Amino acid sequence: MGIVRSLAIVAVVAAGTFGCLLAGESVMTAAFLGLALIAGSFVGLQHPTWLLWALAVVVALLPAGYVPGTPVPLIFTLTMAVLLATVLHPRDVSTFTPLEYALMALVVVAGLSVAATMQNGIDDILEYVKWTSATLLVVALLRLRADQLRTFGQVFVVASSLSAAVGLAMLTVDKSARTFDLLSPFGYDASSAGRFVFNGAAVTARLSGTYIDPNAAGIGFLAALMISLLVFDGFRRWALALLLFAAVAMTLSRAAIFSVVLALLLMLAFHTMSTRGRTAIIGTLVGGMALLSAIPASRRRIFSSFGDSDTGSTARSDALREFPEKMSGHWLFGHGWGIAEFKDPEKAFNINYVANAPLLSVYRGGLLVGILFTAIMIYGCYLAYRCLRSSRSEVALYGGCFIAFFVLGMQLDFSTVSIPVSVTDLSLMLVYLVVALRSSESTDLFRQAQSRELSVRTRAPR
Incomplete structure (x- = not known):
């Protein structure tokens, strides 16, 4: 050995x-x-x-x-x-879940698309390897014991909270991005710090921190928020979740913000809870939306969504309308992996490829890759629905967030397909989806056993 x-x-x-x-x-x-x-x-x-x-x-x-x-x-x-x-x-865990088998099949099918569309040589291979490594991280992490997965999640959540604090500092007291000067050995440059929303004459700064891209930051903080529900208990769980939701809100990422809102609505619709719990969720929704509406930056960002004045929505609509034409002759294996629009922001802006994760997987890898990727995410939503029906509220909320992120967030943002850090965040969501389901099933089995034992005691003769 x-x-x-x-x-x-x-x-x-x-x-x-x-x-x-x-x-x-x-x-x-x-x-x-x-x-x-x-x-x-x-x-x-x-x-x-x-x-x-x-x-x-x-x-x-x-x-x-x-x-x-x-x-x-x-x-x-x-x-x-x-x-x-x-x-x-x-390995501590030797058996593989259906989700892992499906992801390994996706990697193989994607490899075929790389071989069929290779135009840029090493660039195509490097992009495929980076995406593959982030995708197969699911398999690596699910080989860990439950206590190791909990520790990994705790480290990730605490580090994400520190990242949120760094981002907040860069929005307030470090607008010159001296933080990036300290991080220059790792390739950070102060000139790349900060992203903005332009709305007429108004310019609004967005929290991006060390992610650089605020939309990627929104997905990262959303993943940390979801995982915090599973790896912490009591006050620490909800304090960290509140901090991370605030970070999500300050990124002004509509994909992440709307995913949290939809998750709470799914909780109301499908999770069995007491009147007190239902009231708490309704109050959280109302209070959260009122707070976001009271802040001019978030109000403009949210309520201008999908309107005629929103250039992003207009570009998205144009890309969807033009998608069949752009895919002509490329339906089977896609346009390729190391193409210019995935590397050059100006090229991407001019081409205006579709900003939708399932469709972008088709654009890059072809129909087979897109169908398999979407099928895996739908299967994940099935697992998430089982979590949503759990008796544990934190597990149910995790399931609701996962479904909401796929149904809404991934239709508004494409980075979980093309940006390595967001692909990694999606992998972490999938890993802890399995963790949440296992936790829910073990709890439900324990309660069923307790119920049967109590029933036997009740019927036993005295």
Whole structure:
């Protein structure tokens, strides 16, 4: 086994350095990457859980960061290390869920589309590998024990809360983005900090923090909000959830905000609860919408949605109308993975490809990829519906958030298909969807057993 592990390390280091050289970097950069991979491989062999905790921190705090001195994203590096450690170490959970089998099938079908549409050589392969590693993270994390998954979730939620605090500081006391100067070794640049909403003469800053893109930040904070419901208890759970929802609201991401609102409505419709709980949810909805309406920035952002004055909605409508024409001749395998519109914002703006996750998966990978991706998400919604019917309110709310994010959020935002950090956030949502369902079923079985025991005691002769 030691020989196999050593060979695996050599193969990964060689592939990483060679890939860096192919990307046009210097020999010095490739050597640095090789040393980093060796150190990471050693940690992966001796202390694999350290890689997990590091990944949880990086996804939340340095989502747009790079390995210092290289063009390699930090998330990609740590995700590959986690996948390698999963292969090399004995696994605590050996059985696979239907969701994992479906994701592995999606990776294979997507690989066929890459092979059929390859035009840009290494760029196509790199984009596919980055997406694949983030997608297969679901399989790696579901090999962990329940206590390890809980710890991973707690680290991710706490790091996301710190990320929200950093973003808030950059909105208020650090408008010159000195924070990014401190993070410059990881590739952050003060000139890229801050995103705005333009509404006539009004300019509104959006919380984006270290995500850089506020829509990606909205998805990341939404994922953290959902996971906080499962990995914390009591006051800490609701305090962190409230903080993270505030962060979601300040990103002004309509996909994330509307997903939370729809989740609460789904709770009212499908979750069995007391009158007190129902009143609390209604009060939360009314109070939350009143608060958002009282703030000019969020009021303009929300109530201008889908109107004629909303350029984003107009562009979205145009893209949907033009989608069949743009797909002509590309329906089977898509336009490709490393194409210019996925790398150049100006090119993307001019082409105006559809901002819808299921349709964008068709645009990039073809009908087979799009259908399988959508089928997996619908299956996830089925699992989420079972959570929604749980007797535990936090599990039900998680299920409601997942359904709402797919039904609404992923139809308004495409980043869970094309942006690695958002693909990773979606993977985390899927992982903890399985965790939520297991938690719900174990609780329900325990209560059923208690009920049967009480029934037997009641009928027993005295």
